[in-house]
Amino acid sequence: GAVVSQHPSWVICKSGTSVKIECRSLDFQATTMFWYRQFPKQSLMLMATSNEGSKATYEQGVEKDKFLINHASLTLSTLTVTSAHPEDSSFYICSARLGGHTGELFFGEGSRLTVL
Amino acid sequence: GDSVTQMEGPVTLSEEAFLTINCTYTATGYPSLFWYVQYPGEGLQLLLKATKADDKGSNKGFEATYRKETTSFHLEKGSVQVSDSAVYFCALSTNTGNQFYFGTGTSLTVIP
Numbered sequence: 001g002a003v004v005s006q007h008p009s010w011v012i013c014k015s016g017t018s019v020k021i022e023c024r025s026l027d028f029q030a031t032t033m034f035w036y037r038q039f040p041k042q043s044l045m046l047m048a049t050s051n052e053g054s055k056a057t058y059e060q061g062v063e064k065d066k067f068l069i070n071h072a073s074l075t076l077s078t079l080t081v082t083s084a085h086p087e088d089s090s091f092y093i094c095s096a097r098l099g100g101h102t103g104e105l106f107f108g109e110g111s112r113l114t115v116l
Numbered sequence: 117g118d119s120v121t122q123m124e125g126p127v128t129l130s131e132e133a134f135l136t137i138n139c140t141y142t143a144t145g146y147p148s149l150f151w152y153v154q155y156p157g158e159g160l161q162l163l164l165k166a167t168k169a170d171d172k173g174s175n176k177g178f179e180a181t182y183r184k185e186t187t188s189f190h191l192e193k194g195s196v197q198v199s200d201s202a203v204y205f206c207a208l209s210t211n212t213g214n215q216f217y218f219g220t221g222t223s224l225t226v227i228p
Contacts, residue, residue: 006159034216041223042220042221043205043218043219043220043221044160044205044218046215046216093159093160095160104150104162104165105150105152105160105162105207105216106162107152107159107160107161108159109158109159110158110159
């Protein structure tokens with residue numbers, strides 16, 4: 001079945017640095033990808049919808065200058081956490097949809113970010 | 117607006133017990149309904165889905181029936197195993213947009 005791959009799985013960085021997370025659809029083209037953030041023992045919070053060839057659509061309360069999203073091709077979206085701080089530490093998950101409104105979301109493995 | 121309300125956990129069951137995790141939804145139109153499972157330290161993966169009323173999704177012994185009259189999509193399994201320990205998310209997708217709505221997740225722990 002369709003696979004979405006995320007990299008890196010784990011990243012530890014110093015406060016003030018930037019971190020890039022990649023999300024790839026491995027065997028299908030995804031014009032739209034979604035980025036979620038998950039806090040410990042909580043549900044998924046949609047951060048933004050990444051659209052190939054255009055600007056991402058951010059959810060209310062998500063800082064677009066903090067969380068830069070680029071969807072440069074039909075198989076790759078990237079999330080860059082700029083000037084990371086400890087409160088940005090979280091589990092970030094990307095997903096892509098296959099098959100219209102009845103189609104399922106395929107999720108990446110998730111990326112755990114720890115900011116020291 | 118569209119939303120999903122899911123039974124709060126955590127849920128702890130003994131092996132071979134019967135499992136029910138309740139999920140109800142609010143949506144305009146005709147949504148598709150999903151159950152996703154997240155094992156510790158991993159991303160989410162689809163467990164089952166139903167795309168229209170009265171459809172039953174099933175996988176790995178889990179079942180859920182799309183009940184339009186009660187706007188529900190409860191997850192059931194007749195005999196749980198330790199390996200079923202995970203967090204389960206109910207979700208819906210509307211036919212008018214590209215948006216998924218997730219429930220808050222229910223943590224299940226199965227003890228031997």
